[in-house]
Amino acid sequence: xxxxxxxxxxxxxxxxxxxxxxxxxxxxxxxxxxxxxxxxxxxxxxxxxxxxxxxxxxxxxxxxxxxxxxxxxxxxxxxxxxxxxxxxxxxxxxxxxxxxxxxxxxxxxxxxxxxxxxxxxxxxxxxxxxxxxxxxxxxxxxxxxxxxxxxxxxxxxxxxxxxxxxxxxxxxxxxxxxxxxxxxxxxxxxxxxxxxxxxxxxxxxxxxxxxxxxxxxxxxxxxxxxxxxxxxxxxxxxxxxxxxxxxxxxxxxxxxxxxxxxxxxxxxxxxxxxxxxxxxxxxxxxxxxxxxxxxxxxxxxxxxxxxxxxxxxxxxxxxxxxxxxxxxxxxxxxxxxxxx
Ligand SMILES: Cc1ncc(COP(=O)(O)O)c(C=O)c1O
Numbered sequence: 001x002x003x004x005x006x007x008x009x010x011x012x013x014x015x016x017x018x019x020x021x022x023x024x025x026x027x028x029x030x031x032x033x034x035x036x037x038x039x040x041x042x043x044x045x046x047x048x049x050x051x052x053x054x055x056x057x058x059x060x061x062x063x064x065x066x067x068x069x070x071x072x073x074x075x076x077x078x079x080x081x082x083x084x085x086x087x088x089x090x091x092x093x094x095x096x097x098x099x100x101x102x103x104x105x106x107x108x109x110x111x112x113x114x115x116x117x118x119x120x121x122x123x124x125x126x127x128x129x130x131x132x133x134x135x136x137x138x139x140x141x142x143x144x145x146x147x148x149x150x151x152x153x154x155x156x157x158x159x160x161x162x163x164x165x166x167x168x169x170x171x172x173x174x175x176x177x178x179x180x181x182x183x184x185x186x187x188x189x190x191x192x193x194x195x196x197x198x199x200x201x202x203x204x205x206x207x208x209x210x211x212x213x214x215x216x217x218x219x220x221x222x223x224x225x226x227x228x229x230x231x232x233x234x235x236x237x238x239x240x241x242x243x244x245x246x247x248x249x250x251x252x253x254x255x256x257x258x259x260x261x262x263x264x265x266x267x268x269x270x271x272x273x274x275x276x277x278x279x280x281x282x283x284x285x286x287x288x289x290x291x292x293x294x295x296x297x298x299x300x301x302x303x304x305x306x307x308x309x310x311x312x313x314x315x316x317x318x319x320x321x322x323x324x325x326x327x328x329x330x331x332x333x334x335x336x337x338x339x340x
Contacts, residue, residue: 001328003306005204006174006285009321012206012257018247019208022239030234031055035242042249043200043214048187052221054213054228055241059173060089061233062199062213064096067136068227069197069220070167073098075135078105078120080112082144084171096231101132109280110145112137114156121164137161140171141178141189145279146265146286148178151188158194167220168194173201173211176258177284191216202248206257206322210244257322261285264320264329271333279315287318295339302335 002008027033031054040053056062063085071077077093079085081104085093094100105120107113117137124134139157142148149157161168170190172178175198179189190198196217202210215221228234235241248254262285269282272289279288291299293314299306309315320329 001304001331003304003318003320003324003332005307006261006319006321007204009204009206009323011208012253012322014250014253015207015210015244015247018243019240022243027239029236029238031238031242033239033242035239035246039212039242039245039249042246043212046186046249047190047214047216048185049191049216050218051191052215052218052224054224054233055235055238055245056211056213056228056233057209057235057241059084059171059199059201059203059211060092061231062211063089063138063169063171064092065213065224065228065231065233066169066197066199066215067093067097067100067138068231069215069224070169071097071100071135072133073100074133076101076103076132077136077138078103078112078117078134078166079138080105080107080110080140080143082110083138083140084144084173085138085140087144100135103134109147110140110143111147111149111153112139114153114160118160118163121160121166134164134166136167136169138169138171140173142174142284142286145288146282146284147280148181148283151182151184151193154189154193161194167196167217169197169199170195171199173199174204174258174284174286175200176205176254177262180255180258180262181283196220202245202254204321205248205254205261207244207248210241210248212245258285261320261322261324264324264326265318267326267329268318268320268333271329272336275336285320287320288315289318290315291336295336298339299332299335304332304335
């Protein structure tokens with residue numbers, strides 16, 4: 001029973017069907033196909049504004065291309081120390097920006113500590129050409145700890161971004177899960193809160209390698225298509241990525257799938273409260289908890305699969321997906337309670 005990653009979940013049937021439906025005859029290449037055009041229109045309706053939309057195949061590409069739009073080689077990017085950008089992309093943001101500097105910042109539960117960010121930025125600008133130019137703040141929503149920035153926290157970030165004149169990027173690999181919890185509009189969680197660039201994830205929530213970079217700030221899009229091509233991410237048969245993304249948004253499928261995943265996490269949380277120690281608030285579809293070593297071993301022997309979190313031997317991460325079944329969560333809860 002797999003609680004290891006939403007990346008390990010299958011592709012949702014409606015998205016697989018959309019791929020089959022798109023696989024008819026010839027159509028334009030390199031993003032000039034009807035599916036790519038439709039997805040841009042869907043995004044503009046969904047976000048209630050103009051935006052430039054690049055379908056991509058990985059979140060790392062979306063994040064890295066976003067950085068090239070707003071960060072020069074001599075710039076710096078402020079992000080959480082545990083962000084995917086900093087911890088899991090093998091230097092891709094630095095590589096694509098031709099050497100920009102990532103500044104990893106601390107903060108509880110995967111969120112950048114905002115007073116710390118403000119103090120850090122207030123301390124820059126005194127060292128002339130010896131220091132990198134702060135250019136982008138990148139946040140993750142949901143965070144790598146399964147938590148969320150509230151709308152109020154997003155507004156505080158917007159104030160900091162405006163104060164220092166930086167661009168604001170959101171890594172939304174699990175954007176749908178975050179939106180489903182906050183219950184606000186996509187616009188409220190993005191450009192209305194000062195987000196200039198969004199890495200919009202679909203892969204973890206039912207798609208097959210389909211992501212998009214969505215840019216709301218027209219000042220950042222001048223050379224976006226060249227930068228994508230140069231990064232090796234202009235996909236010739238883009239219809240197969242875009243067809244997935246169209247189906248993902250169709251009839252709110254994306255929100256239904258995320259809501260289900262989040263509900264599974266809540267079911268686990270409620271079922272085991274008092275029996276395990278939760279490391280972070282459970283706000284979306286990822287749960288981090290501390291368990292006795294003997295319980296971890298016993299669960300593994302019973303066939304429950306999950307990650308023991310790097311850097312600790314008694315903290316596990318459970319990820320619930322669109323394909324997780326209620327019964328599977330019940331079995332895990334029962335196994336934990338039986339042990340305790
Ligand atoms: C927070 C976050 N950002 C981005 C990504 C995208 O990663 P990938 O390049 O593997 O698609 C992931 C995937 O694990 C992630 O968890």
